[in-house]
Amino acid sequence: xxxxxxxxxxxxxxxxxxxxxxxxxxxxxxxxxxxxxxxxxxxxxxxxxxxxxxxxxxxxxxxxxxxxxxxxxxxxxxxxxxxxxxxxxxxxxxxxxxxxxxxxxxxxxxxxxxxxxxxxxxxxxxxxxxxxxxxxxxxxxxxxxxxxxxxxxxxxxxxxxxxxxxxxxxxxxxxxxxxxxxxxxxxxxxxxxxxxxxxxxxxxxxxxxxxxxxxxxxxxxxxxxxxxxxxxxxxxxxxxxxxxxxxxxxxxxxxxxxxxxxxxxxxxxxxxxxxxxxxxxxxxxxxxxxxxxxxxxxxxxxxxxxxxxxxxxxxxxxxxxxxxxxxxxxxxxxxxxxxxxxxxxxxxxxxxxxxxxxxxxxxxxxx
Amino acid sequence: xxxxxxxxxxxxxxxxxxxxxxxxxxxxxxxxxxxxxxxxxxxxxxxxxxxxxxxxxxxxxxxxxxxxxxxxxxxxxxxxxxxxxxxxxxxxxxxxxxxxxxxxxxxxxxxxxxxxxxxxxxxxxxxxxxxxxxxxxxxxxxxxxxxxxxxxxxxxxxxxxxxxxxxxxxxxxxxxxxxxxxxxxxxxxxxxxxxxxxxxxxxxxxxxxxxxxxxxxxxxxxxxxxxxxxxxxxxxxxxxxxxxxxxxxxxxxxxxxxxxxxxxxxxxxxxxxxxxxxxxxxxxxxxxxxxxxxxxxxxxxxxxxxxxxxxxxxxxxxxxxxxxxxxxxxxxxxxxxxxxxxxxxxxxxxxxxxxxxxxxxxxxxxxxxxxxxxxxxxxxxxxxxxxxxxxxxxxxxxxxxxxxxxxxxxxxxxxxxxxxxxxx
Numbered sequence: 001x002x003x004x005x006x007x008x009x010x011x012x013x014x015x016x017x018x019x020x021x022x023x024x025x026x027x028x029x030x031x032x033x034x035x036x037x038x039x040x041x042x043x044x045x046x047x048x049x050x051x052x053x054x055x056x057x058x059x060x061x062x063x064x065x066x067x068x069x070x071x072x073x074x075x076x077x078x079x080x081x082x083x084x085x086x087x088x089x090x091x092x093x094x095x096x097x098x099x100x101x102x103x104x105x106x107x108x109x110x111x112x113x114x115x116x117x118x119x120x121x122x123x124x125x126x127x128x129x130x131x132x133x134x135x136x137x138x139x140x141x142x143x144x145x146x147x148x149x150x151x152x153x154x155x156x157x158x159x160x161x162x163x164x165x166x167x168x169x170x171x172x173x174x175x176x177x178x179x180x181x182x183x184x185x186x187x188x189x190x191x192x193x194x195x196x197x198x199x200x201x202x203x204x205x206x207x208x209x210x211x212x213x214x215x216x217x218x219x220x221x222x223x224x225x226x227x228x229x230x231x232x233x234x235x236x237x238x239x240x241x242x243x244x245x246x247x248x249x250x251x252x253x254x255x256x257x258x259x260x261x262x263x264x265x266x267x268x269x270x271x272x273x274x275x276x277x278x279x280x281x282x283x284x285x286x287x288x289x290x291x292x293x294x295x296x297x298x299x300x301x302x303x304x305x306x307x308x309x310x311x312x313x314x315x316x317x318x319x320x321x322x323x324x325x326x327x328x329x330x331x332x333x334x335x336x337x338x339x340x341x342x343x344x345x346x347x348x349x350x351x352x353x354x355x356x357x358x359x360x361x362x363x364x365x366x367x
Numbered sequence: 368x369x370x371x372x373x374x375x376x377x378x379x380x381x382x383x384x385x386x387x388x389x390x391x392x393x394x395x396x397x398x399x400x401x402x403x404x405x406x407x408x409x410x411x412x413x414x415x416x417x418x419x420x421x422x423x424x425x426x427x428x429x430x431x432x433x434x435x436x437x438x439x440x441x442x443x444x445x446x447x448x449x450x451x452x453x454x455x456x457x458x459x460x461x462x463x464x465x466x467x468x469x470x471x472x473x474x475x476x477x478x479x480x481x482x483x484x485x486x487x488x489x490x491x492x493x494x495x496x497x498x499x500x501x502x503x504x505x506x507x508x509x510x511x512x513x514x515x516x517x518x519x520x521x522x523x524x525x526x527x528x529x530x531x532x533x534x535x536x537x538x539x540x541x542x543x544x545x546x547x548x549x550x551x552x553x554x555x556x557x558x559x560x561x562x563x564x565x566x567x568x569x570x571x572x573x574x575x576x577x578x579x580x581x582x583x584x585x586x587x588x589x590x591x592x593x594x595x596x597x598x599x600x601x602x603x604x605x606x607x608x609x610x611x612x613x614x615x616x617x618x619x620x621x622x623x624x625x626x627x628x629x630x631x632x633x634x635x636x637x638x639x640x641x642x643x644x645x646x647x648x649x650x651x652x653x654x655x656x657x658x659x660x661x662x663x664x665x666x667x668x669x670x671x672x673x674x675x676x677x678x679x680x681x682x683x684x685x686x687x688x689x690x691x692x693x694x695x696x697x698x699x700x701x702x703x704x705x706x707x708x709x710x711x712x713x714x715x716x717x718x719x720x721x722x723x724x725x726x727x728x729x730x731x732x733x734x735x736x737x738x739x740x741x742x743x744x745x746x747x748x749x750x751x752x753x754x755x756x757x758x759x760x761x762x763x764x765x766x767x768x769x770x771x772x773x774x775x776x777x778x779x780x781x782x783x784x785x786x787x788x789x790x791x
Contacts, residue, residue, distance in 0.1 A: 322508025
């Protein structure tokens, strides 16, 4: 098998997964007596309206950042399942700090992002340190830390960070961030405005790409992921890599909520979207852990999220897309594993042929 | 991959039943002292212990579920999702066909989720954690989707089912806890003793009364599952085969164990137990299916399994502890506050023990935290609910941090297995 055919095979992974997910969704739709082509057609019609496209990008940005956070861990075989907790605690504390200070516009934004980065990194760092020092598996540690972040965040919000209640208002939120800590929309439309954080997210993606694929550190990181023993033999300190990668992953995770914070809520509220950390896992897997792939996957997920809003009007529960997403995750990893095995078989076969050819040559020379 | 770093070789430390009993006795004496000192009677009332048992059951079932899967070497992060399927199918079965069918369908729903996990992680060998995460996402979506179809317009909606009215039978021990026998009301010995509030006797009566009064049949079944799991996994041939698949699947394979089949069995039992936990929540806790009802109990079950060192008795002890914390939280904040005094004093005793054994680092930590707890007790009157919510997770992290050398997860836990291709 040539290198190109192998690459093509890898690219097949996300596409076959998406195809399978649509198949399963169609079955679910058929089961409730809805017509899949009609549902998909109305999704498509609704989904290509300009406001829908803006909404798609707005929804995709947090997913993209979440995908980057998960992917950087995956690149060295670390499973940061705690992105959700890092995002929430980072958003909460940065919103609280942002509301408490008065600074010139750009500095204010920078400070809020810095707090989010530091808090997210610190929260993930706990798991990294526990893994290195005490051998605690990062998956267990980050699951526990997710719940601890939820409880601790709720406690801090209710007791210390909550905006004083005005009248009979029920909203639980931090104090609002002043205008200097908000980002103006990039594009004002009749419906939803395009949030400017998309630009910062794009820069973040480039930074991650350069860091992971174009620096010495990134090389060590990827090497540790592929073969930790070999990496260690070549002088990479695995413990340091683990802690650094967790810190990086958490730092990025801290930024997940920034788009909503700067561009929409201007305070941390309980209405912040949940499950972004887990959707990030899906996006990273579908995007094959590459920033460009993750961008495409995040757009796809954002689009499906948006386009599904029309389904309720058509009498189809839009929850069908949650099933779609779950099936995408499952089938992408299955397809990945199948392709890996196929490539492995092909490589073994190629090596065997090569050996046979060499032996024939040797015999010919001897004769 | 294994959950908890470097581990001892050979068998994990057995918990000696006599030592366990002694530990429970010491705990009860300590709590009795604290109760008398603080007057927080709810600390050891039968109501608290009864609630603790009710709250511990789903955690215990999930923990045992995790145990079955991980003993065969498959990590099951999807317990939460399987429990969600258990709640939905349990409620649906309860609404359509009555409570017994509800329980059966709840178990089947959980097992179905587990089957997907098994196909992905055993047959296709994908990352078990990814597969589990996917199951959690799919289950939440499926439950919502099915609710819209089945419950909307039938007295429920997208996020909840109609009331599941018919209840499962309940049981109270006659003579000791006042249960009926052949139509007679027998005396309630434990209740009488408890109301006297005598030192230690009242507390013991509270404990025994709580766990013998007004039990659901599912609770009794769950308690029986603990010894049954031990006997099945450690005393039968099939159990040995299942555990061998979790310790060294390639060695097991060479001895003729059908590793894949055995792993499927472990995972499906795991999902069935998580489904039962879901059905329990529907029929015993809420009387209804509600979205988000599981509230992370699948993950607490996972924590209980780790806390309990992958052994049935350990899982039961951890689940009881977590259930007790939950119950106090529900019943009385004064009792939780009194518990701080107890924990503080216990840590001081532990610190003194460490000093005696010349383990100065441990002594410093125990004494420091103990003093902090006592200060906390002295300067506050209540404990925020959020702190009780995070207790199981903090406790599990602490156990992993302090005692990970003593934990003994199955050696090939989480390692993908393919016949004839040893990877580790």
